[in-house]
Amino acid sequence: MCNSKRWLTGLLGMVMCLTLAVVAKQDVEAGQDYEIGSYIVCTEDTNLFVLPDCNEGVVAPIAKNSIAVVVENDDIYTKVNCNGAEGYLYQEFIGYDEALIAAYQAELLARSEEVRMMAAMIQCEAGNQPIEGQIAVGAVIMNRVKSLSYPNTIVEVLYQPNQFGPADSQLFASLLANDNIKDTCREAAKQAFMGVDNVNGALHFRRAGNKEGIVIGNHVFY
Structure with a gap:
């Protein structure tokens, strides 16, 4: 739990360069x-x-x-x-506007939870891959968020039917419930969320084989 809190604080600082301290008017x-x-x-x-x-x-x-x-x-x-x-x-x-600041803090919390969910999905899909491959999976998720062909939030992209298989798995649920997500997957999610795209806008990935695309680790991105 302590590691989770430290990671959450670090994430919010990186995303917005802010803290979540509640301040008096x-x-x-x-x-x-x-x-x-x-x-x-x-x-x-x-x-x-x-x-x-x-x-x-x-x-x-x-x-x-x-x-x-x-x-x-x-x-x-x-x-x-x-x-x-x-x-x-x-x-x-x-x-000072208490309502604006409260809404902003709520938005930060929501974003941090979305990035945590993305980190869990990265672990499910590429937990045994090098960090570059983990970032690549995160980049695909973020590219879908940006694409008009997919939902426009991380949560909706992850749970879109027939897309990310692990979304309905016990492993994904367990990672979120116990917050035992690998540090590399957390870092990959943060980098992807911040805009790192090492797959040139790819919207799909699969196990490398006959498909053409960018090969990173055991996956091809296209």
Whole structure:
């Protein structure tokens, strides 16, 4: 269970570069300090800046109602991390919306569970394969999520009838129930979820043999 909790924390940090800490509501005033690690809401379409000075270059745009995590306080700007982009946000554009933040946390939890399910499926399909082959299975799952020909969520892709055989197996159910998923399969799922695609968009795989495609380990991807 401890390993599971550490993995969950690491996954959420990698996916969104955030934590799941629940924070107390804060008053929003220019020049105030915000608790490091707390969630804030951007109240306007604006930019994250390289330094606490709007003339020193832009890291990335940040949209209204985006959720970010406080990294560091400054007099007029607050350094935040939003979807992996870290920069300074003008404090007048910082607010707090309990409903938005709660919805965001729920979304993070849902995504983390989907990735855990993908890791379990990778173990069922390619648990004895090298990490490249495990990532490849994850890539097929994510490619299907992106494809208009398949469902648009990981869960629906995994449970689509007559597709992933292990979805209805005792092994798959046991891996999820006991959370005894191999570390390599967890890592493969995270990488695939983050966009790693070592099969060039392939939507299918099978045991290597007569089928043409990308061969990785004992599987061919096509």
